[in-house]
Amino acid sequence: MAKKKKPAIAAHAEDGSPVVEIFAFEYEDGNLVMDCKALGSMRMDVIITPADITNGWPVLKRDWKVLLKFAKAIPGAIRKHKPDKNASKTD
Numbered sequence: 001m002a003k004k005k006k007p008a009i010a011a012h013a014e015d016g017s018p019v020v021e022i023f024a025f026e027y028e029d030g031n032l033v034m035d036c037k038a039l040g041s042m043r044m045d046v047i048i049t050p051a052d053i054t055n056g057w058p059v060l061k062r063d064w065k066v067l068l069k070f071a072k073a074i075p076g077a078i079r080k081h082k083p084d085k086n087a088s089k090t091d
Contacts, residue, residue, distance in 0.1 A: 008037075 008021040017040070024035040032048040053060070060067070 006023055008023050010021045011019050013019050018037075019039065021037045022034050023037070026033040026035075030050065034046040034048070035043075036046045037043045
């Protein structure tokens with residue numbers, strides 16, 4: 001029996017290979033902690049502090065329209081990905 005793949009948010013390189021997979025988020029001691037796997041093999045906790053966001057604010061500020069456009073595409077992607085509930089019912 002094949003092992004069920006754990007759901008993850010994945011970022012890919014141009015060739016389609018996974019660069020990072022995010023399995024879970026936690027809020028701990030004022031920081032965002034992400035349970036990740038990098039380059040398909042290195043499992044690690046990635047910690048983002050409020051100071052990290054502050055240091056990167058110029059990037060967020062400059063590219064906020066791109067991030068908003070991406071966020072607006074998520075509901076449609078969820079609807080498209082959602083399995084058909086009636087397909088699993090048997091007569």
